[in-house]
Amino acid sequence: MALQLHHRASPAVVVTLLAALAALPAITHAIDEPFYLVLASRILLYALAATSLNLLVGFGGMVSFGHAAFFGTGAYVVAIAASHGLDSAWTAWPLAMGVAAFAALVIGAISLRTRGVYFIMITLAFAQMMFYVFVSLKAYGGEDGLPLPHRSVAGAGLDLKSDTTFYYVTLALVAAASGLLWRLVNSRFGRALQGIRENETRMEAVGFPVYRIKLAAFVIAGAIAGLAGALAANQSDMAGPAMLHWNQSGTLLVMVILGGTGRFLGPALGAAVLLLLEEFVSAYTMHWQFYVGAVLLAVVMFLPGGLASMFAGRRRDG
Amino acid sequence: MAELLHLDALVKRFGGLTATDGVTLDVADGEIHALIGPNGAGKTTLIHQIAGSLAPDAGRIRFNGVDVTRMSLHLRTQLGLARSYQVVSLFRRLSVRDNLAFAVQARTGSTFQFWRAAADQQPLFDEARELAARVDLADRLDAPARTLAHGEQRRLEIGLALATRPRLLLLDEPLAGLGPEESARMVDLVSGLRSHCTLLLVEHDMDAVFRLADRVSVLVNGRIIATGTPDEIRVHREVRRAYLGDDVAVHDA
Structure with missing residues (x-):
């Protein structure tokens, strides 16, 4: 079987998933474990960040090791704007996306002139530069990070200080952004992007503006990561340099690889599994990273297509 | 006939080696022009420069009246300059249909379309099917390119180039590695492409070259030593000495 470029979404799976996620607050309320709702919001926003990274890694063949730069930028834009009194979600969140997109445009324009290992290293280097920029901004918390005076104000009767409301707003945004990315993957643009992953030189030889296509994907992924970062700042009530650290970029890559690059929902699954493992294993042992590492090793060795490849047969044949 | 491609004193050096040494060459609109020469004569280097994957150190390339010397590969393709590769370069994991649909999409533009599902855009796949028929692969549409036989891969390679609707097609050794049947x-x-586009053909198989070409240019050590009709080239003294070898000449006589 040839590799398929069109990624079907089974309506049954999408509806079931959304219904289960929508019912979650009622469940955590019933069992009186409100903390799980906070964890679920965290998983959702990381799922979005990982899904945006997968546009580059899984669909575009660009292994970016600096995606946290855009995630962290989104978080800092929300925190810095709030510290200057700009606390409306309707302006601060789009601003976070815009600034992250601009950062991606500058970093991408330079990094995308390289390929392979060089691309990995240069994206890593740029992200670390951004990390040190934010560490050195003493006015905005420096190494300690910048606490949010309060969560963004959404208006329209939505009080984001309520964990339940915040969860639903996060769910709506993550679902909408994922839906957009899914349409994108299956559009002419997404086809061209996947063609570049398969054979970049050939794509250029048949007449595609390869560099511009890659740069556009890089900017879109950066903007979506910025949105995830804006949500993260609200969820944790602060923006800190750790959000841009290379550890964070690595975590996002691990989510993508753990879940599987071949399927659209793979990275979201990877985000859920990684954060749940971290949560529950760290309750038993401080050496939780050892066990998470063992799981990752097992997946890479026995399920090279990622956890998502366990569902509905194999996608890749190459 | 009007000239479609004009190379003017093209030079390409790799360190101390001058691979292209002042090549001046005209390809007329509508002809099949063959480029022959011994191994290492610089044929593929020349093709790379015409296609745009290598930049010359000096000289100019004019295509259809436009100076394309510094133009990028994908813009040349959009002007109607296409190439097929000596070593096949395909989308190996994808079906023949998707391989060809890429090339159709590139030509019809609007790649920056982010919402509509491409899989529903029937014209892409209709044209892919027509192209497959033209290169004799109509029954292989769903096969991944990597599972095709060598001859089939070469034909798909040409199909990809044709999908860009070229005015000039650069064919780099289309017969390399093919058995007698596949060669024929x-x-x-x-030969059937003659009515669709102009061809610049690099080939080692002299029988095929003399059968197909309207004109032949001979490249030796980075220089064109002769250009002429196949009959003229066959009897050209310098060509016989430098390239064909006396035994071939005797055999032909």
Whole structure:
């Protein structure tokens, strides 16, 4: 079987998933474990960040090791704007996306002139530069990070200080952004992007503006990561340099690889599994990273297509 | 006939080696022009420069009246300059249909379309099917390119180039590695392209070259030593000495 470029979404799976996620607050309320709702919001926003990274890694063949730069930028834009009194979600969140997109445009324009290992290293280097920029901004918390005076104000009767409301707003945004990315993957643009992953030189030889296509994907992924970062700042009530650290970029890559690059929902699954493992294993042992590492090793060795490849047969044949 | 491609004193050096040493060459609109020469003469280097994957150190390339010397690969393709590769370069994991649909999409533009599902855009796949028929692969549409036989891969390679609707097609050794049957099939295919586009053909198989070409240019050590009709080239003294070898000449006589 040839590799398929069109990624079907089974309506049954999408509806079931959304219904289960929508019912979650009622469940955590019933069992009186409100903390799980906070964890679920965290998983959702990381799922979005990982899904945006997968546009580059899984669909575009660009292994970016600096995606946290855009995630962290989104978080800092929300925190810095709030510290200057700009606390409306309707302006601060789009601003976070815009600034992250601009950062991606500058970093991408330079990094995308390289390929392979060089691309990995240069994206890593740029992200670390951004990390040190934010560490050195003493006015905005420096190494300690910048606490949010309060969560963004959404208006329209939505009080984001309520964990339940915040969860639903996060769910709506993550679902909408994922839906957009899914349409994108299956559009002419997404086809061209996947063609570049398969054979970049050939794509250029048949007449595609390869560099511009890659740069556009890089900017879109950066903007979506910025949105995830804006949500993260609200969820944790602060923006800190750790959000841009290379550890964070690595975590996002691990989510993508753990879940599987071949399927659209793979990275979201990877985000859920990684954060749940971290949560529950760290309750038993401080050496939780050892066990998470063992799981990752097992997946890479026995399920090279990622956890998502366990569902509905194999996608890749190459 | 009007000239479609004009190379003017093209030079390409790799360190101390001058691979292209002042090549001046005209390809007329509508002809099949063959480029022959011994191994290492610089044929593929020349093709790379015309296609745009290598930049010359000096000289100019004019295509259809436009100076394309510094133009990028994908813009040249959009002007109607296409190439097929000596070593096949395909989308190996994808079906023949998707391989060809890429090339159709590139030509019809609007790649920056982010919402509509491409899989529903029937014209892409209709044209892919027509192209497959033209290169004799109509029954292989769903096969991944990597599972095709060598001859089939070569034909798909040409199909990809044709999808860009070229005015000039650069064919780099289309017969390389093909058995006699597949070779004959390819010669028929190339011969059938004559009515669609101008061809610049690099080939080692002299029987095929003399059968197909309207004109032949001979490249030796980075220089064109002769250009003429196949009959003129066959009897050209310098060519016989430098390239064909006396035994071939005797055999032909």
